[in-house]
Amino acid sequence: MRNRRLMYALVFFVLGFLITISFEHARTESDIVQLGGEEWEEEFFYRNQLIELEEKNKQLRSELNQMKQEINKVEASLSDEKDSIHHLVDMKNKLQKLTGALPIKGEGIQITLEDATYVPNEEHANNYIVHDRHIHTVINELYSAGAKAISINGQRIFRSSHITCVGPVILIDGQTYPAPFVISAIGDSEILNVSLQLKNGVMDYLVQDHVQVTIEKKGTIEMQAKEL
Structure with missing residues (x-):
């Protein structure tokens, strides 16, 4: 349960980070629109910045997807572990019944x-x-x-x-x-x-x-x- 909470906290942190990046990206894009009447060199400079931000967002989305996959794997592992523990408890109860320790x-x-x-x-x-x-x-x-x-x-x-x-x-x-x-x-x-x-x-x-x-x-x- 503790591991699962840590994973959820990590996911929320990454999501918050992505939202912040997206917000900054929107602000930057707005600034570029305002600066649309500037000289061609300055416009080219901001367009390159926008492309870099889009690439960065793409990379972050990829990393987030990888983290989600890792979380799914860990959750599946925890589920299997839970089933294994349940199986062991069930086996223990059956053995206790056979040995007379339980009705x-x-x-x-x-x-x-x-x-x-x-x-x-x-x-x-x-x-x-x-x-x-x-x-x-x-x-x-x-x-x-x-x-x-x-x-x-x-x-x-x-x-x-x-x-x-x-x-x-x-x-x-x-x-x-x-x-x-x-x-x-x-x-x-x-x-x-x-x-x-x-x-x-x-x-x-x-x-x-x-x-x-x-x-x-x-x-x-x-x-x-x-x-x-």
Whole structure:
């Protein structure tokens, strides 16, 4: 902004100078008219002065045009710099959203994992509940399909998050959550949904492990920033 003000000041100064020159030129021309009745030598002298003034004005106009072109170039450069700064700020905000430093929202899907409602043999009840391996499988598939952000039961998780199974509950970075486990993922809902339901993929694996799965597409999912 300071550079732009200096340029405008310079342009106004040059314009003022040209106006002053033009005014002096008009006065000189008037004097020449008054002196039109003088001898031929004197008239020739003033005509040469007029020609020199016209050449000087022409040169000044040329210099002014060059300065305007330079100002246009600088303004374009400043505009590009502004766009570049805007781009960097936008990129910074996107990275902060991905790292959890800022809230994020967008379309996506919601996957609910529940323990089996029917356990035929209580001695093998452990085979009918959701384990951390099931959650890891879903999360890895979502990231592979382009998920921008993921949460479990409302808690943001990241690739470095620690998820472990402790009996019927899971620990996520030290926080305890019971079933059902609601996994929300922000991203292209169609791609995420298709990725989970590929033949012999994640969905089939969960069903074979007696996990009840529900998948819903969501127009908008909101996730809060990571708590410090």
